[in-house]
Amino acid sequence: MMRFLIRPFPKRNEHLLAFMMRVSWLNHMRCLQDLLFSCELETLNCRIAHRKLVTGAFDVDVLAHNLQLDVSLLEDNAVNIAAAKTQAFNQEFPTDMLDFSHPKLCRQCFEEMGYIPFSSAMVPMTVCPKHGGKLTNCWHDGKLLSWGEQDIWSKLVEEPDDCSMASDDAIELSLLIVRLSSGVPDTGLPQPIHLLTLFDLLLLLRFIVKFDPRISGSSRPRYAPIDAWEHAFSLLHTWPTSIFPLFLHRETAGIETNNGHGLRAVFRDIYDELYAGPYRNTYAYSCLQKAFETFVQRSDSTTPLWSPNHKLLPSECIQNMSCKQAMQLLGLREKGLERLIKLGLLGDVSETQSGVRLLSKSNVLKFAAEQHHYINLSDLCNRMELSSSGVVQLVKEGLLPSIAQPDDEHRDWLFDTRHISRFILALSKGGCRIINNKSVLPHVPMRSLHFKGKSTAEVVSDMLAGKVKFAFHPDKNRPLSLNQFHPLVTDEPDFSHLGYLMPKQVTRLLGVNLNAVYDLAKRNYLDSQMIKLPSHSRKICLITVESINAFKAKYVLKPRKRDNLICISGPKIDGALLNIYRHVHVSEGKNHG
Ligand SMILES: [Zn+2]
Incomplete structure (x- = not known):
């Protein structure tokens, strides 16, 4: 694979296709096809597939290799033109307001800079902001420039400039685009459109060119006549009245076609574009919506579209x-929605003059986002791993919070899982300490208490009141389950919080019998102390938790495999009750062997 002799860097405002064209002429190739051929990208070659080259949807690695560039440098200059909105060179664009189908350039800039800047791909950019001349996108014979043009460089610089003058509006527009591109938020336009960003400006121009009868535009921006953009821009200076003729034209035409009454029937595509189109939530469209609403509610309107019987005001x-x-x-039937309204979960209901009941959009959207927290009885039983009678009992006793209970109209319960989480958290606060993730006290599952004649409600209220000791083993997969709680079925004394364990507790921890525990203590493997506790009349023998942990870290009892273990104490060695093993270190093994 060949490497190019001249290996330029892509400019910060040069899109990938323009860059590839520049690489081709810098390396004295006749045209872009030659470059594709030399990169073995012939599959793109038959016709310049400009979409692929702009988006970088080809083997960019080959190009990067030939240029000895990091691929990321090329990817930064690719422009995604698949979605309605795109991000390019740190700006947001309505994608159809960018046109990469043909090169468009200022001859003087081209000569001075030696490349075609990205800004010329913006459809309303028809004039060079620096030189004030019209941008060129075709030869004198009217043939469009093409990315695959042969020797475009020499031909363009040879040809004399055509001295067609650009209009003031077109120059002003190109200067504004440059200003907004660099993030200067000063448009000099009347309120409220003085705050437009580049994205919003392009959207406004696009809307006007698409719908204004005074501008014979096109629904596809790149096919609109070049002077459409400066006309659209000139309308912005007298906003919003300048745009009323656009609406009036639609209104007249809409009433003539007699499609029906009401705003949407009359304004149809404009109405849908403003209130249902992909840009409806942008600042530009909120300005358009406001202008539209001012127009239809004007006092001298001869068309009383606003009969409240027709439809909602925008x-x-x-x-x-x-x-x-x-x-x-929300995926609900009427009854379900009415219940939520009654429970106050959707905020207040207002009513229009025509009797349409309205909910605040933000309230409904907030509920939609939180809807998954609201569950019915059978879902809650599954999540808590408790019978429905158990749950109902807890609610009736006032231990478990519910949002709604069954009534004459509704059969089901409603719970908020956030409330249930808080309930579980409150319950877990009384859980006993757990050593090495395994309680040293014997415990049982919740349901075994039922066999002892206690109801769920009794057990839970005893737990909340601190009358029952229990262990809490959090289960992140079932965070609402009551099976995380293990009541302790003993009243034996417990000093684990002081750092001591009863010998009986040690038997459970080590899995050996009581005699073995005393034997381990006698042989100083465990540290036992006779301690006088206020609760006991005599001193009792306790084992320190520290020594148990140290023992477990160093020795092994009842191993499954004896690889790398050596028995250091036991019935056959020193008469101890238990075989005690220790790990053999590799270095020791060597010394012995
Ligand atoms: Zn220029």
């Missing part, structure tokens, strides 16, 4: 949704 739609929409969004 302003009502922005903040609210109808109960029907809420039902669809």
